Amino acid sequence: MSIVVAGSINVDVFLDVTALPRPNETIIGKAMRQAIGGKGLNQAVACAKLGVTTHMVAAVGDDALAPQATGFLTANGVLTDHVKALPGATTGLANILVAEDGQNMIVVTPGANGLLSPADIDAAESVIAAAKALIVQLEVPIPTVRHALERARAHGVLTVLNPAPVDPAALDLMPLADLVTPNETELMKLTGIPDLSEASLITGLKALVAAGAKQALVTLGSEGCAALIDGALVRLPAYRVKAVDATGAGDIFNGALVTRLVKGDNLVNAMRYASAASALSVTVKSANTCPTPDQVTQLMAQQP
Template identity: 60%
Template sequence: MSFIVVLGSINVDFFIRVEALPKPNETIMGHDTAVAMGGKGLNQAVAAARSGVETRMIGAVGSDNFGVMARDFLTARGVDDTHVVALDEVGTGMANILVAPDGQNMIVVSSAANARLTPGHAEQNQYLIEGAGALVVQLETPLETLKTALEIATAAGVKTILNPAPVDPGVFDLLPLCEVVTPNETELAKLTGIDGQDDDSLMTAMQTLRAHGAETVIVTLGDKGCAGLIDGELVRLPAFKVDAVDAVGAGDVFNGALAARLVLGDDYVSAMRYASAASAISVTRYSADAAPDRAEVEAFLAHRG
């Protein structure tokens, strides 16, 4: 079985739970503070590993205690951190996260070491990327680094999966190198200027990304499920109904699980269904470290029919 390479961000997350998200210039009181490891890259790597696929990460942390914590976190969850570098004179990336009772959240990220991940780091790991079943990237590390990694993967025939978050207009230069692109509904609207609220507009928005080079587009739609533009056809899957308590990292769980199932040989619709189930389970748990393992997802799907 092939392995997955995730090139992406590693953060330490500081959580504060609030009764309601603040308005501009508003000071509010929070409770139940917590510290956890996060970053889209780390979250997606953990989700992929927990879905039963060997996962290796390329990333950067600072030469600080948080960097040590992050690497220990990855290895404890089955992710190979051999290719994560510790950089001097810069800290590990950080995120401040506010979470409301309904699971809605606000997040502010400081890139720190993630911004120092260079094309050279991708080139140093060329052999690793070329041997992978899939390369997964996001937009919390420099675009030029992502482009180098995607070029290496594309030249070697490796499946490339891009989660275009947070949105950066420069992503359009990467789309011709991407076999699968996975925005959420907000990111899709920002990238295309189309709201995607009905089938026709959703199809048009996804076709816009395809016209810029993406081969397959899969969109997460929150409580409306997910949709894919697969071989030119629109496929919609409804969301699994669960009692959500924390939506932080749900999209990352979807992406990691999707990548794992594609590497395991699932077709797109089957992979989307598995990823939707994994994401649904994750929102019933507090913190970004909520990705379920393969046995949990399979039991969930068996129960739901």
């Protein structure tokens, strides 16, 4: 049983601030720290730490940051045979502002992520064909994402599209997605819903299904998550924790969700598990803070 994650690898530079700046405002930061991240890497590490063999298909540069990133993946149990080092390229970089209330702002410079190609997907086709699921995001080129989904679909592999960062072109990928997992902002931008009322959530999720996705769910931050199941909205509340840093919480949710799906959970139970994993992740400063399976099950027992 395995999962393939095709996507981004970034070095994350965090700047801790009292509050997020307004446009044209200069503020003084409180501290700076560095970590390894990227939506693809975060999701791959979550899958591996939560107990599924995980392969990463990605690109890094030939700079000093690349071995840090690949070493981090290896140390966390992710297989890196299909992480390609590109001569002359820089490893992806993310600058992340984190406020005291846990909210964040992120600017990503793609570097090698922007050079991941359909040929790189073809080179990994054997591991895709043998996998239970493929997870993709939108921090690598859309044609590469499309090709990965096409190859996975051709082999009968579960395809999960996390349309982040949001891009209207993601709507064209819906027919290739068995499951699409936007957050609330991404759902609004993709479907044009005006708010997050229950009626709007139903309208938005139905629009994604109408665009071709087999199933659709939305993560709602501190408001939990919701999915469209048999035409009805099923909503789960968030687990109650003290938030310190929300960076990467959606990535942990996606990794945990797919881990439980390939282990045989239905969508609702997988969402409940993923909600607990993502809740625990926001209690620690960093983009890659996936808890252990024991920690997740303990929280679920404490807050059933």
